[in-house]
Amino acid sequence: MTSYSTWRRLQHALLTTFILTVGNLSWAQQTLRVTAIPDESPTELARKAAPLVKYLEQKLGMKVEFTPVSDYAAAVEALANKQVDMAWYGGFTFVQANIRSGGKALPLVQREEDEKFRSVFITSDPAVKTLADLKGQNVSFGSPSSTSGHLMPRSYLLQAGIDPDRDFKRVAFSGAHDATIAAVAAGKVQAGALNISVWEKFVTDKKVDPARCG
Numbered sequence: 001m002t003s004y005s006t007w008r009r010l011q012h013a014l015l016t017t018f019i020l021t022v023g024n025l026s027w028a029q030q031t032l033r034v035t036a037i038p039d040e041s042p043t044e045l046a047r048k049a050a051p052l053v054k055y056l057e058q059k060l061g062m063k064v065e066f067t068p069v070s071d072y073a074a075a076v077e078a079l080a081n082k083q084v085d086m087a088w089y090g091g092f093t094f095v096q097a098n099i100r101s102g103g104k105a106l107p108l109v110q111r112e113e114d115e116k117f118r119s120v121f122i123t124s125d126p127a128v129k130t131l132a133d134l135k136g137q138n139v140s141f142g143s144p145s146s147t148s149g150h151l152m153p154r155s156y157l158l159q160a161g162i163d164p165d166r167d168f169k170r171v172a173f174s175g176a177h178d179a180t181i182a183a184v185a186a187g188k189v190q191a192g193a194l195n196i197s198v199w200e201k202f203v204t205d206k207k208v209d210p211a212r213c214g
Contacts, residue, residue: 031063032056036088037075039146040178040198042068071175072145076100090147113197119148119156120199123191124184124213131160137190139164140172140183146195149177153193178202185213 034053038045049066056064067084069075076093078084080100086108089097098105121131128134134157142149150173157164164171172189174180180192181202202208 031065032060032086033065033067033084034086034088035067035069035075035078035084037072037090037093037143037146038069039090039142039149039176039195041176044178072143076145079105090145092147092151093145096145117148118196119153119193120196121153121191121193122181122184122199122214124187125190128191131157131162134191135162135167136169138170138172138188139168140174140180140189140192142173142177142180142194143175144173146177148195149180149193181208181213 034049034056036045036049040048045068046066053064053066067078069078072093075087075089076097077100079087079097087097094105094107121134123134125137128137141153144150154164170189172183174183174192177194177198180194181199183189184192185208203210203214208214
């Protein structure tokens with residue numbers, strides 16, 4: 001049985017997009033287990049999780065443990081199989097988790113920025129100026145289950161009359177937004193699609209030269 005008081009405290013404490021599976025938390029449970037879709041490198045996810053774990057422990061008065069997973073599918077299965085109590089998802093992975101849990105995945109909160117998230121296509125090939133120029137090229141998405149790194153960019157391409165499976169020379173999946181940037185910058189693919197917030201952070205931190213890859 002889910003503790004109502006714990007559930008209410010979670011609602012008030014959380015400041016980002018998280019999903020809770022109804023029935024996972026028990027009255028006697030001493031540890032809140034949290035995971036997230038690995039949309040960036042393990043090091044970056046651990047860095048982001050640390051202040052959240054500390055914040056939740058202070059607000060909830062219980063131990064909070066962040067459990068990294070290998071890919072998006074593992075994040076979905078972890079919640080559905082009650083290996084974790086709460087997870088940070090994108091839109092598509094929430095739908096998958098809700099189906100896998102039999103409708104028991106309960107959305108708690110969402111960041112304001114997630115209502116208006118944007119994807120961006122980047123390239124290191126100066127000949128690529130428009131989406132049409134991607135035809136015949138090697139293009140990378142993030143994870144197959146990524147909303148901003150695959151689902152929405154694919155939708156945009158289809159709306160523009162471009163079928164990735166038919167029109168691209170090769171469709172690759174890097175697994176994460178930062179890995180897509182690395183693949184494009186290294187010339188492994190001519191272009192890639194990812195969440196614009198990750199791209200903007202890389203540019204701000206000077207981890208990528210937008211004049212050569214952008």
